Amino acid sequence: MSSTGATVVSGADVAATIRKDVRARAAEMASAGRPPHLDVLLIGDDPASAWYAGAKRTLGRRLGIDVRIVRLAAETPASEAAAAVGRASDDAEVDGVIVELPLPPGIPLPPLCDRLDPAKDVDGITPANRAALFDGREDRALLPATALSCIRMIERCGRTVRGAAVAVVGRGPTVGRPLAAALITRHATVTVCHTRTHDLSLVLREAEVVVAAAGVPRLVTGAMIRPGAAVIDAGTNQVGDDLVGDVERDSVAAVAGALTPVPGGVGTVTTAMIMANVIRAIDLQRAGEGSAGVAAP
Amino acid sequence: MSSTGATVVSGADVAATIRKDVRARAAEMASAGRPPHLDVLLIGDDPASAWYAGAKRTLGRRLGIDVRIVRLAAETPASEAAAAVGRASDDAEVDGVIVELPLPPGIPLPPLCDRLDPAKDVDGITPANRAALFDGREDRALLPATALSCIRMIERCGRTVRGAAVAVVGRGPTVGRPLAAALITRHATVTVCHTRTHDLSLVLREAEVVVAAAGVPRLVTGAMIRPGAAVIDAGTNQVGDDLVGDVERDSVAAVAGALTPVPGGVGTVTTAMIMANVIRAIDLQRAGEGSAGVAAP
Numbered sequence: 001m002s003s004t005g006a007t008v009v010s011g012a013d014v015a016a017t018i019r020k021d022v023r024a025r026a027a028e029m030a031s032a033g034r035p036p037h038l039d040v041l042l043i044g045d046d047p048a049s050a051w052y053a054g055a056k057r058t059l060g061r062r063l064g065i066d067v068r069i070v071r072l073a074a075e076t077p078a079s080e081a082a083a084a085v086g087r088a089s090d091d092a093e094v095d096g097v098i099v100e101l102p103l104p105p106g107i108p109l110p111p112l113c114d115r116l117d118p119a120k121d122v123d124g125i126t127p128a129n130r131a132a133l134f135d136g137r138e139d140r141a142l143l144p145a146t147a148l149s150c151i152r153m154i155e156r157c158g159r160t161v162r163g164a165a166v167a168v169v170g171r172g173p174t175v176g177r178p179l180a181a182a183l184i185t186r187h188a189t190v191t192v193c194h195t196r197t198h199d200l201s202l203v204l205r206e207a208e209v210v211v212a213a214a215g216v217p218r219l220v221t222g223a224m225i226r227p228g229a230a231v232i233d234a235g236t237n238q239v240g241d242d243l244v245g246d247v248e249r250d251s252v253a254a255v256a257g258a259l260t261p262v263p264g265g266v267g268t269v270t271t272a273m274i275m276a277n278v279i280r281a282i283d284l285q286r287a288g289e290g291s292a293g294v295a296a297p
Numbered sequence: 298m299s300s301t302g303a304t305v306v307s308g309a310d311v312a313a314t315i316r317k318d319v320r321a322r323a324a325e326m327a328s329a330g331r332p333p334h335l336d337v338l339l340i341g342d343d344p345a346s347a348w349y350a351g352a353k354r355t356l357g358r359r360l361g362i363d364v365r366i367v368r369l370a371a372e373t374p375a376s377e378a379a380a381a382v383g384r385a386s387d388d389a390e391v392d393g394v395i396v397e398l399p400l401p402p403g404i405p406l407p408p409l410c411d412r413l414d415p416a417k418d419v420d421g422i423t424p425a426n427r428a429a430l431f432d433g434r435e436d437r438a439l440l441p442a443t444a445l446s447c448i449r450m451i452e453r454c455g456r457t458v459r460g461a462a463v464a465v466v467g468r469g470p471t472v473g474r475p476l477a478a479a480l481i482t483r484h485a486t487v488t489v490c491h492t493r494t495h496d497l498s499l500v501l502r503e504a505e506v507v508v509a510a511a512g513v514p515r516l517v518t519g520a521m522i523r524p525g526a527a528v529i530d531a532g533t534n535q536v537g538d539d540l541v542g543d544v545e546r547d548s549v550a551a552v553a554g555a556l557t558p559v560p561g562g563v564g565t566v567t568t569a570m571i572m573a574n575v576i577r578a579i580d581l582q583r584a585g586e587g588s589a590g591v592a593a594p
Contacts, residue, residue, distance in 0.1 A: 110434075131424035134431040134478070135470045137407075163493050165500075171481050173432045180477075180489075181431070184468050187493035189500060192477075196484035198460050203486060206503065 006231070006256040007157075011268035014152050018272040019063055025279045026064035037066040038096040038122065038278050039088040043081055044074030044104035048238065052271075053100050059271055065278055074104040081107050086115035095285070096122035096278040101174065118142070119285050122277040124178065133178055136185040140284060142277055147179040149269035150211050150232050151186065157230040157258035159209055162187040167207035169193050169200070169246065170214035175234050179211060200224060212246035222251030230258040234266045303528070303553040304454075308565035311449050315569040316360055322576045323361035334363040335393040335419065335575050336385040340378055341371035341401035345535065349568075350397050356568055362575055371401040378404050383412035392582070393419035393575040398471065415439070416582050419574040421475065430475055433482040437581060439574055444476040446566035447508050447529050448483065454527040454555035456506055459484040464504035466490050466497070466543065467511035472531050476508060497521060509543035519548030527555040531563045 026036050038060060042053045053069050060067035070088065072081055081103075088097045097120045099112055109125070118128035124144040132141035154161055166188045170176035176192065183190045193203050194214070201224040204210050212220045213234040225231060235246025245262030253259055260266060323333050335357060339350045350366050357364035367385065369378055378400075385394045394417045396409055406422070415425035421441040429438035451458055463485045467473035473489065480487045490500050491511070498521040501507050509517045510531040522528060532543025542559030550556055557563060 127424040127428035130428040130431055134427055134474060136468070136474070163495050165495075171433070177431060177433070177478070177481070181474070184474070184489050184491070187491070189488065189490050189494040191486065191488040192481050193486050194481070194484070196460050197486040198462075202503075203462075206499075 006253045006259040008253070009153065009157050009258050009260050009265070011149070011153060011156075011260065011265045014149075014156050015268045015272040018152075018269070018276050019059075022065070022272070022275045022279055023063045029279075029282065030064055034093075035064050035066050036095050036278050036282060037068070037093055038098065038275075039091075039094050040067060040069045041072065041081075041084060041088065041097070041099045042069050043072040043076060043100070043107060046100075046102065046104075049100040049102070055271055056098070056274065059275060063275055065275055076107070078107050078111055082111045082115045085112045089115060089117035089120055094120065096120050096281045098123050098274065099125070119288060120281055122274055122281050124277075130178070133185075134181050136181075138182075138185060140288075142281055142284070143182060144174065144178040145270045145273040145277055146175045146213075146234060146266065147182050148277075149266050149273045150175070150179050150213070150234055151182060152269055152273075153232050153260050153266055154209055154211075154230060157209075157232070157260070159230045159258075164188045164208050165191075165206060166209040166211065167191045167193060167204050169204070169210065169212045169220060170234075172213065172215065175211075175213035179213065179234075204229075214246050216246055217244045218248040219246045220252060221248045222253075222255040225252055225255045227255050228257035229255075231256045232260050232266060233262050235262060236267055303550045303556040305550070306450065306454050306555050306557050306562070308446070308450060308453075308557065308562045311446075311453050312565045312569040315449075315566070315573050316356075319362070319569070319572045319576055320360045326576075326579065327361055331390075332361050332363050333392050333575050333579055334365070334390055335395065335572075336388075336391050337364060337366045338369065338378075338381060338385065338394070338396045339366050340369040340373060340397070340404060343397075343399065343401075346397040346399070352568055353395070353571065356572060360572055362572055373404070375404050375408055379408045379412045382409045386412060386414035386417055391417065393417050393578045395420050395571065396422070416585060417578055419571055419578050421574075427475070430482075431478050433478070435479075435482060437585075439578055439581070440479060441471065441475040442567045442570040442574055443472045443510075443531060443563065444479050445574075446563050446570050447472070447476050447510070447531050448479060449566055449570075450529050450557050450563055451506055451508075451527060454506075454529070454557070456527045456555075461485045461505050462488075462503060463506040463508065464488045464490060464501050466501070466507065466509045466517060467531075469510065469512065472508075472510035476510065476531075511543050513543055514541045515545040516543050517549060518545045519550075519552040522549055522552045524552050525554035526552075528553045529557050529563060530559045532559060533564055 040053045057067040118126045129141045168180045171194045204224040209230045211232040217237040233245035233247040237244045337350045354364040410423050415423045426438045465477045468491045501521040506527045508529040514534040530542035530544040534541045
């Protein structure tokens with residue numbers, strides 16, 4: 001198949017559809033009682049984290065979701081950070097809790113996860129939600145927003161996940177691993193590649209869909225891609241003043257059938273997806289109230 | 298590469314090595330206090346489950362591990378089954394707890410997992426252990442014995458897991474998914490295929506190592522395999538009076554470089570591996586006693 005340039009598929013439409021649904025549900029909830037409420041824990045001074053927290057507050061305001069940013073100093077003891085997560089989890093006025101990552105050195109994530117109520121875990125980081133995702137029992141789980149967004153972008157590129165040969169480049173806990181699990185559950189044939197993969201090209205050339213989530217700027221090049229493949233760029237790397245993906249845009253665009261841009265692709269959908277997860281959390285909490293004895297996902 | 302017949306690699310040596318280590322550690326523990334103790338919960342009348350429970354007791358006796366089989370009727374209410382798991386978990390004289398699977402219809406697994414102490418979960422079924430496995434944080438986790446056994450058998454076949462292209466056929470919660478996660482952590486490039494994979498041969502022919510864990514008798518045939526590949530058969534299917542693997546032995550043996558048999562392959566190692574997990578559980582419990590506030594894996 002010859003290719004005269006990939007279609008660049010932005011995340012704008014998908015994000016707009018998600019936002020529209022969220023706005024309608026949030027308005028419903030506000031008139032039935034109070035608007036949805038998301039707590040964002042921002043620990044330390046990472047400028048990107050502060051930016052992402054602010055973006056959530058801005059989007060929340062547009063959609064009718066109250067977003068409170070809970071700030072803690074970088075020097076906060078791990079036990080106090082965990083206690084802050086516990087307070088947000090225990091607060092009946094808080095529907096969802098998200099911890100901005102990365103955490104400052106000295107604050108490990110697992111003790112924070114242990115204090116996070118799985119039913120309020122809107123980025124799917126708790127053991128209960130991760131185990132449910134991993135085992136393909138998603139019906140009562142909250143799943144990582146970026147992984148869900150990648151799947152929506154695959155579909156937006158016109159590809160059917162079921163039965164597709166998908167290569168996931170990267171095995172991190174935020175995108176690569178959760179995405180691979182979710183794709184397996186959705187009946188894709190999934191290959192996970194990473195820094196120790198002997199010949200990345202050999203693997204990628206077999207893939208109908210490539211998701212780049214390695215955190216390495218411009219790792220995936222046109223020479224590695226099967227002509228006509230859909231290439232989803234889940235990378236967000238700060239290079240100088242630029243935000244750069246994991247895909248070398250020009251060379252891939254010349255070979256691929258479809259390509260998602262950075263910025264304006266997966267990331268755009270992810271912020272909207274977190275708000276959709278807040279709505280889902282409320283729905284699951286309400287469904288759970290009726291089913292005594294069933295533990296969170 | 299031409300092949301004049303695969304080496305059939307039994308699990309006997311690997312199992313013997315594991316058993317020798319376990320026996321030495323168990324003797325040490327017995328003389329320092331009491332022997333290790335494993336509770337096996339056997340719910341219902343599945344004859345295969347009863348056989349596996351008995352095999353654990355027999356092996357435990359040989360190795361110096363006390364194994365108690367706790368029997369519950371198939372009609373036991375789910376809440377009582379969960380309570381039995383909770384009692385075993387809370388018993389200071391019990392070091393490890395395993396629930397024989399499959400459970401009778403009407404008893405779902407998740408509520409049982411919720412009552413199982415992750416530190417005593419010697420087959421890695423609790424959310425805490427599964428999340429740790431999934432996220433590649435294995436240092437304080439207990440992992441599913443069959444997945445660990447498959448990895449030992451890959452190595453026994455003379456293959457290096459790091460960097461290997463491994464195809465895992467099957468995505469079940471007992472073998473396929475946990476094995477894929479453990480292989481990714483050990484730096485293999487992993488493809489997970491399953492019933493919805495369009496062309497299994499196309500995927501398997503790229504693999505240096507194939508692990509068959511689909512639960513389908515003789516699914517993997519010689520025509521699908523790359524000459525010289527190592528083929529690990531993790532299937533145990535009852536066909537009439539025979540125990541049959543997921544690999545069509547004769548046709549695969551003509552093409553593969555190495556092949557593990559059924560019976561006498563992965564399964565042989567798995568029973569020994571559960572005993573090794575009992576020892577590991579005790580080691581982790583002791584290490585954990587010194588580190589207040591750190592939750593189980």
